[in-house]
Amino acid sequence: MESQQAQRKNEHLSLATKYYQQAHVNNPFDQVRLIHTALPEKAVSDIHLTTALAPGLKLTTPFYIEAMTGGSNQAKEINRQLAYLAAKHHLAMATGSVSVALKNPQYRSSFKVVREENPDGLVIANLSAKATISEAQDAVDLLEANAIEIHLNAAQELIMPEGDRAFYWLTNIRNLVNTLNIPVIVKEVGFGMNKEDVARLSKIGVKIINVSGRGGTNFAMIENRRNHQTNFNSMIDWGQTTPEALLEAQAAGKDTIIIASGGITSPLDVIKSGVLGAQACGVAGYFLNVLAQGGVNALDHTINEWKVVTTRLLTLLGVNNYAALRKANYVLGPQLLSYANQRHLK
Ligand code: FNR
Numbered sequence: 350m351e352s353q354q355a356q357r358k359n360e361h362l363s364l365a366t367k368y369y370q371q372a373h374v375n376n377p378f379d380q381v382r383l384i385h386t387a388l389p390e391k392a393v394s395d396i397h398l399t400t401a402l403a404p405g406l407k408l409t410t411p412f413y414i415e416a417m418t419g420g421s422n423q424a425k426e427i428n429r430q431l432a433y434l435a436a437k438h439h440l441a442m443a444t445g446s447v448s449v450a451l452k453n454p455q456y457r458s459s460f461k462v463v464r465e466e467n468p469d470g471l472v473i474a475n476l477s478a479k480a481t482i483s484e485a486q487d488a489v490d491l492l493e494a495n496a497i498e499i500h501l502n503a504a505q506e507l508i509m510p511e512g513d514r515a516f517y518w519l520t521n522i523r524n525l526v527n528t529l530n531i532p533v534i535v536k537e538v539g540f541g542m543n544k545e546d547v548a549r550l551s552k553i554g555v556k557i558i559n560v561s562g563r564g565g566t567n568f569a570m571i572e573n574r575r576n577h578q579t580n581f582n583s584m585i586d587w588g589q590t591t592p593e594a595l596l597e598a599q600a601a602g603k604d605t606i607i608i609a610s611g612g613i614t615s616p617l618d619v620i621k622s623g624v625l626g627a628q629a630c631g632v633a634g635y636f637l638n639v640l641a642q643g644g645v646n647a648l649d650h651t652i653n654e655w656k657v658v659t660t661r662l663l664t665l666l667g668v669n670n671y672a673a674l675r676k677a678n679y680v681l682g683p684q685l686l687s688y689a690n691q692r693h694l695k
Contacts, residue, residue: 353511354449355421355456357575362418362427364571366641369634377564377590377612380685381621384678389667396663398656400629400671402557402606403532406496408471408629410656411671412619413441415561415610415631416475416498416536418459420449425459430645431636432466438652443473443498443631447488448480457491464492471495473534477502478518482528489531496532498559499525504540504588508572508581523553536631537561539568539611541589544694547601557606559631560598562591564612566634593688595625600694616658620666623674 351359401407414431418424428444435442444463450456464472474494476485478501489497499522506512526533534557535550541562550558569584589597591611598607609622610631619630640648663670666677681689689695 351421352449352453352456354453355424357511358418358420358424358445358449360575361571362423362637364574365417365566365634366638368567368570368574369565369638376614376618377562377592377685378618378621380590380682381592381625382680382682383621383624383666384680385665386667389665391664391667391669393660393664395669396660397670398660398663402534402608402628403496406471406532408441409439411623411628411659412613412630412632412655413471414443414636415633416443416445416473416500417633417637418445419447419463420445420453420456420459422459425456425462427637427640428459429462429466430640430648432463432470432472434645434648434652435463436467436470437649438656439470440652441471441473441495441629442467443475444492446475446477446500447491448476448484450491451484451487460491473498475500478522478535479513480521480525482524485525485529489529494531496534496557497525497529498534498536500536500538501542502538502540502568504584505538505568505572508569508576508584510576510578512572519549519553522550522555526554526556532557534559534608536608536610537594539563539566540587541591541594541611542597543589543594544597544601544692547598547605547607551601551605555605557608558598559608559610560589560591560594561631562594562609562611563588564590565614566611591622592625592685595622595627596685596689596694597692599626600692616655616662619655619659620662620674621679623671624677624679626675628672
């Protein structure tokens with residue numbers, strides 16, 4: 350018998366796959382247009398895909414497998430497959446929230462498998478912003494993690510029938526950042542952030558922020574489907590898209606390393622995120638869908654292709670590496686430009 354939490358993990362996996370296509374009929378990255386140059390003055394052999402998030406946290410590719418799962422038998426198998434590919438392609442990989450395994454030791458192996466499959470790779474643990482220091486340390490130890498993500502998911506919790514109803518997080522996040530001796534990444538789960546959020550997190554010492562915006566996996570839709578008591582249909586379009594959230598983060602200043610996630614579905618989205626200031630991109634729902642539809646071979650092929658296309662696009666834009674994309678020329682589509690103007694961004 351699986352626990353209630355494990356059942357929730359399985360429902361998240363199946364609903365995330367079911368709704369993925371529906372969720373991004375419109376790609377918010379279409380509102381970002383890159384300016385082509387006929388004279389790149391670059392060769393593919395000049396390009397390096399590596400990108401650094403912190404000392405000791407250097408990614409070999411600018412995209413990685415973002416936090417999804419763990420905590421059920423099905424989740425263990427998915428984690429095994431994802432970790433196998435992470436090891437093969439030298440991608441960093443974050444697990445889903447480890448809290449289920451801290452409460453219920455029967456699920457520890459569904460996370461541990463990520464490290465077993467990928468003994469030398471970059472593994473990132475994940476916990477909620479209310480996690481205690483000892484819980485965070487346990488999660489890191491369980492995975493021998495190289496970094497930890499702390500997720501901010503107020504919108505999701507409020508839609509969940511069994512979710513939290515109080516969200517005083519800043520003091521706890523400051524303690525976690527000050528105490529843990531590995532990099533701490535603070536992330537949303539698909540509703541984005543605003544410039545004030547980024548500034549407040551930066552002020553309490555958070556050095557790496559994943560704005561995780563709207564446009565891909567939609568937890569308002571997923572939790573609304575699970576919640577049969579209260580109808581939250583009106584929340585389906587809640588939050589900032591990932592390009593909006595990246596513009597917000599840029600306006601907050603240059604002190605923070607920014608990661609993009611939320612609706613990254615192609616190497617072009619990876620590139621556009623870099624142009625808008627991201628230092629790396631987390632990919633969750635899209636990779637999960639490729640795995641669900643076509644198995645390990647399909648995702649293996651996709652990851653290979655993304656590396657090749659990302660390298661070629663950097664060549665075409667005439668930049669040596671991902672961080673240099675910030676200098677690339679672009680224009681914003683009318684909706685995104687209107688958003689930026691009204692929010693006084695840039
Ligand atoms: C997630 N996500 C997530 N995030 C997190 O910080 N902790 C978690 O436990 C989970 N769980 C989870 C389960 C499943 C099935 C999915 C698809 C996603 C959110 C994820 O990391 C990411 O922020 C959002 O999904 C947006 O990115 P995509 O899916 O649009 O690429």
